Amino acid sequence: MELKNSIPSGPIAEKWDKHRFDMKLVNPANKRKYDVIIVGTGLAGASAAATMGELGYNVQVFTYHDSPRRAHSIAAQGGINAAKNYQNDGDSVFRLFYDTVKGGDFRSREANVYRLAQISLNIIDQAVAQGVPFAREYGGLLANRSFGGAQVSRTFYARGQTGQQLLLGAYQALERQIGAGTVKISTRHEMMDVIVVDGVARGIVCRDMVSGGIESFTADAVVLATGGYSNVFFLSTNAKHCNVTATWRAHRRGAGFANPCYTQIHPTCIPPSGDYQSKLTLMSESLRNDGRIWVPKGKDDDRAATDIPQDERDYYLERIYPSFGNLSPRDIASRRAKEMVDAGHGVGERRNGVFLDFEDAIARLGRDAISERYGNLFAMYEKITGESPYDRPMRIYPAPHYTMGGLWVDYNLATTVPGLFAIGEANFSDHGANRLGASALMQGLADGYFVIPLTIGNYLARAPRMRVGDDHAAVKDTEREVKERLDRLMSVDGRRTVDSFHIELGKLMWDACGMERSAQGLRDALKRIPELREEFWSDVRVPGSAANLNQSLEKAGRVADFMEFAEVMCHDALTRDESCGAHYRVEHTTEDGEAKRDDENFAFASVWEFKGVGEAPVLHREHLEFENVQLSTRSYK
Amino acid sequence: MKLTLHVWRQDGPNDKGRHERYEADDVSEHMSFLEMLDVVNERLTEQGKEPIAFEHDCREGICGSCGMMINGVPHGPKSLTTACQLHMRTFHDGQEIWIEPWRATAFPVIKDLVVDRAGFDRIIASGGYISIRTGSAPDGNAIPIPKADSDAAFDAATCIGCGACVAACPNASAMLFTSAKVAHLGLLPQGQTERWDRVLAMVDQHDAEGFGNCTNHGACQEACPKGISIDYIAQLNRDLIRATLRAKPVEAGKDA
Numbered sequence A: 001m002e003l004k005n006s007i008p009s010g011p012i013a014e015k016w017d018k019h020r021f022d023m024k025l026v027n028p029a030n031k032r033k034y035d036v037i038i039v040g041t042g043l044a045g046a047s048a049a050a051t052m053g054e055l056g057y058n059v060q061v062f063t064y065h066d067s068p069r070r071a072h073s074i075a076a077q078g079g080i081n082a083a084k085n086y087q088n089d090g091d092s093v094f095r096l097f098y099d100t101v102k103g104g105d106f107r108s109r110e111a112n113v114y115r116l117a118q119i120s121l122n123i124i125d126q127a128v129a130q131g132v133p134f135a136r137e138y139g140g141l142l143a144n145r146s147f148g149g150a151q152v153s154r155t156f157y158a159r160g161q162t163g164q165q166l167l168l169g170a171y172q173a174l175e176r177q178i179g180a181g182t183v184k185i186s187t188r189h190e191m192m193d194v195i196v197v198d199g200v201a202r203g204i205v206c207r208d209m210v211s212g213g214i215e216s217f218t219a220d221a222v223v224l225a226t227g228g229y230s231n232v233f234f235l236s237t238n239a240k241h242c243n244v245t246a247t248w249r250a251h252r253r254g255a256g257f258a259n260p261c262y263t264q265i266h267p268t269c270i271p272p273s274g275d276y277q278s279k280l281t282l283m284s285e286s287l288r289n290d291g292r293i294w295v296p297k298g299k300d301d302d303r304a305a306t307d308i309p310q311d312e313r314d315y316y317l318e319r320i321y322p323s324f325g326n327l328s329p330r331d332i333a334s335r336r337a338k339e340m341v342d343a344g345h346g347v348g349e350r351r352n353g354v355f356l357d358f359e360d361a362i363a364r365l366g367r368d369a370i371s372e373r374y375g376n377l378f379a380m381y382e383k384i385t386g387e388s389p390y391d392r393p394m395r396i397y398p399a400p401h402y403t404m405g406g407l408w409v410d411y412n413l414a415t416t417v418p419g420l421f422a423i424g425e426a427n428f429s430d431h432g433a434n435r436l437g438a439s440a441l442m443q444g445l446a447d448g449y450f451v452i453p454l455t456i457g458n459y460l461a462r463a464p465r466m467r468v469g470d471d472h473a474a475v476k477d478t479e480r481e482v483k484e485r486l487d488r489l490m491s492v493d494g495r496r497t498v499d500s501f502h503i504e505l506g507k508l509m510w511d512a513c514g515m516e517r518s519a520q521g522l523r524d525a526l527k528r529i530p531e532l533r534e535e536f537w538s539d540v541r542v543p544g545s546a547a548n549l550n551q552s553l554e555k556a557g558r559v560a561d562f563m564e565f566a567e568v569m570c571h572d573a574l575t576r577d578e579s580c581g582a583h584y585r586v587e588h589t590t591e592d593g594e595a596k597r598d599d600e601n602f603a604f605a606s607v608w609e610f611k612g613v614g615e616a617p618v619l620h621r622e623h624l625e626f627e628n629v630q631l632s633t634r635s636y637k
Numbered sequence B: 001m002k003l004t005l006h007v008w009r010q011d012g013p014n015d016k017g018r019h020e021r022y023e024a025d026d027v028s029e030h031m032s033f034l035e036m037l038d039v040v041n042e043r044l045t046e047q048g049k050e051p052i053a054f055e056h057d058c059r060e061g062i063c064g065s066c067g068m069m070i071n072g073v074p075h076g077p078k079s080l081t082t083a084c085q086l087h088m089r090t091f092h093d094g095q096e097i098w099i100e101p102w103r104a105t106a107f108p109v110i111k112d113l114v115v116d117r118a119g120f121d122r123i124i125a126s127g128g129y130i131s132i133r134t135g136s137a138p139d140g141n142a143i144p145i146p147k148a149d150s151d152a153a154f155d156a157a158t159c160i161g162c163g164a165c166v167a168a169c170p171n172a173s174a175m176l177f178t179s180a181k182v183a184h185l186g187l188l189p190q191g192q193t194e195r196w197d198r199v200l201a202m203v204d205q206h207d208a209e210g211f212g213n214c215t216n217h218g219a220c221q222e223a224c225p226k227g228i229s230i231d232y233i234a235q236l237n238r239d240l241i242r243a244t245l246r247a248k249p250v251e252a253g254k255d256a
């Protein structure tokens, strides 16, 4: 597997411009002769499809949802970063770049991150022009707030529904192209595999989720915008259907998978209430702007929060990190919360949370101002817990939230399989070992609106063309493999439900490869996962038929892929014998208990090559050069 | 608590469908409504029966996937709450619950509680957007927008496309959904250029999809989990009249 990152030469600030000039263009009249498949209609997929349709390509887009607007991006709450410096507080493209590289604990690729910071400016303009109703000040200008890991106010937001509003903007742009006939959409179609002919991606095989039909679609290029894999943990803040199938299937066909062990735990989620818990709900990190995090100083304190006097409270983030305080980065805030709960300071009936308290903010700013900022989040919290955050502090606890790992891509967002691209959360590109808040929306839209529509043109203009008919042997073979696998799932007819396996796998992964990892724990997991996979394939029960809507079968296929994927995640975590960002190996900590990087040996992206189910994957390394940001130990004190 | 469920089961679009009765024991008040259904489905699967098909994804009231009639009310008894955000503490021990899909000609049943809402997407595709080519936007702060207008546009833009308004309406009209988009874009300066064409196209598409006419019942507003107001329908009607009058060519630069 060759890893050519295709970073343009020259000073970092000029690379993207230079690259755009060097790219080969597709003649406008020829664009409609090129077929491009896009899988996924979240921020990344919808923005890419809309833009490429507009440019004149013949685009076909797929989603397993009933409508593009349902993609998981819809749930993003807090905001989107951009280096507009509208607040005149010292922000700049370089500062956003710097913060992102530092926040990622020096495990991302400088050139990509710099481009992201540059493009951030255009995204806001684009969204405003589409009618995205961002928060505004009384003077009518755009408002900003601050987010974890930054000391400037650069986050744009639409109350607590930023993802919804940005996705609706992209969705509407996409629907406009669908109406205009430049983009065709297949909803309720789940991509099951990539068709690779002579090493080049030429299409996909889908299952029509209503009829059960297995259908192939061929094209000149395939773009995966299929989101992240946090649901490997079963319980996460991701929407229930989020899964790894698309990227995993691509990996099995030759696409390198980078940094699978970089998974982010979000510090502010509602703690689980019982065994039936089906997912976890995030309370936006923006709440940490005004909320103060604390636990009772005493252990097993049964008193109501309001009965605990100030001097018996430990505002531990403010105490340990005086300059960043409650706005410390996510990985740090999460680990500290776990420590507090493990040490017996947990709050709530199940003692599985810490407090996030708005009492001071309400006293300072008034209830109305707080409700204006967080009204819908408070209402959501109250619906779930039956408790009002206006009257008593929220209870929060970390939960799996975002996956920095993903398909390896070069500067052009191309995977190691020619013709196959990955954008949005599905790729590994910009966040290193830890993503800063409000940067995923930025990256998804940067990839979709501004990067892939250009870089794919460069690919198409250079790549030799080949028409692959529906009856090509590779198409037929891939279809047959997909069918056989589905038949196998249907025919096991065992005793256990798909969810019971998913829950078991999730717990295993959370314990071994969650917030903390140890060599021993990972080795044990690597023994257990293949056994569990065996059990799955011999004892799972999928009722109903494959020839119509069958939600159990859909889940079964996804869980089967998680069962394979989990292994490479653990291999990655084990091989990365250092701590960095969200990857916290208990063997590697500083004296203060912070992640201890080993730049000498691990300043690289791990890229895994598939060798077969149950076979050890092969590790390739992309060495990371830091020419513009000096490698330093992160400090948020 | 223990509950008795009567759930609509329908194998496919052409099946007649029927209610089936299930006993749900050990329901915790902290469960969400969908978690209660998950537990029922796990049991059905263990018994070798097909679980109840229902749509869901985010389970936090934002994606608009979930949606079912619960005791005859879209999304159930709690106002401003989607089915996924409804918690079992709203019900009491021993209660009987009837669960059915949205019923509307324009929302054909696919299976059990799952219906086809693609008509909503086609209404948006007909004009529910602002035409702005990627990359051609002016600076975000080039056009200040009074906070009140921007907030009002946001309120309209919070529609999640769930279809409860259609399910609640005796005419199965989708006017609340359509008007929310017309209002969102029409309240912003960026949305003015296409304002009149937009409303005409979207209302045409709405009718072509087989959604019924709005006769001002107001049931949609009651049912809407996002508090979308029927004032937007009045606004849409005003725009529609102006747009229809304008449909004749007018002198450039003159607003009708």
Ligand SMILES: Cc1cc2nc3c(=O)[nH]c(=O)nc-3n(C[C@H](O)[C@H](O)[C@H](O)COP(=O)(O)OP(=O)(O)OC[C@H]3O[C@@H](n4cnc5c(N)ncnc54)[C@H](O)[C@@H]3O)c2cc1C
Pocket (backbone or CB within 6 Å): A039, A040, A041, A042, A043, A044, A045, A062, A063, A064, A065, A068, A070, A071, A072, A073, A074, A075, A076, A077, A078, A079, A080, A162, A163, A189, A190, A191, A192, A225, A226, A227, A228, A237, A238, A239, A242, A243, A245, A246, A282, A401, A402, A423, A424, A425, A426, A437, A438, A439, A440, A441, A442, A444
């Ligand atoms: C609760 C929550 C809050 C968040 N808040 C923020 C925030 O405030 N700011 C921020 O920057 N980020 C936030 N994030 C992260 C951010 O929302 C996501 O990273 C981002 O939206 C991912 O977008 P995407 O387009 O890559 O993928 P997604 O939105 O996940 O879309 C994936 C798409 O792929 C389709 N798909 C997947 N697999 C297949 C398949 N096999 N076949 C067919 N279709 C398929 C799906 O149908 C869907 O359309 C948040 C995340 C969560 C969970």
Ligand code: SF4
Pocket (backbone or CB within 6 Å): B158, B159, B160, B161, B162, B163, B164, B165, B166, B176, B177, B180, B220, B223, B224, B225, B226, B227, B228
């Ligand atoms: S208007 Fe309300 S009820 Fe109708 S689709 Fe939108 S959110 Fe749902």
Ligand code: FES
Pocket (backbone or CB within 6 Å): B055, B056, B057, B058, B059, B060, B061, B062, B063, B064, B065, B066, B067, B082, B083, B084, B085
């Ligand atoms: S599942 Fe998303 S709104 Fe209910």
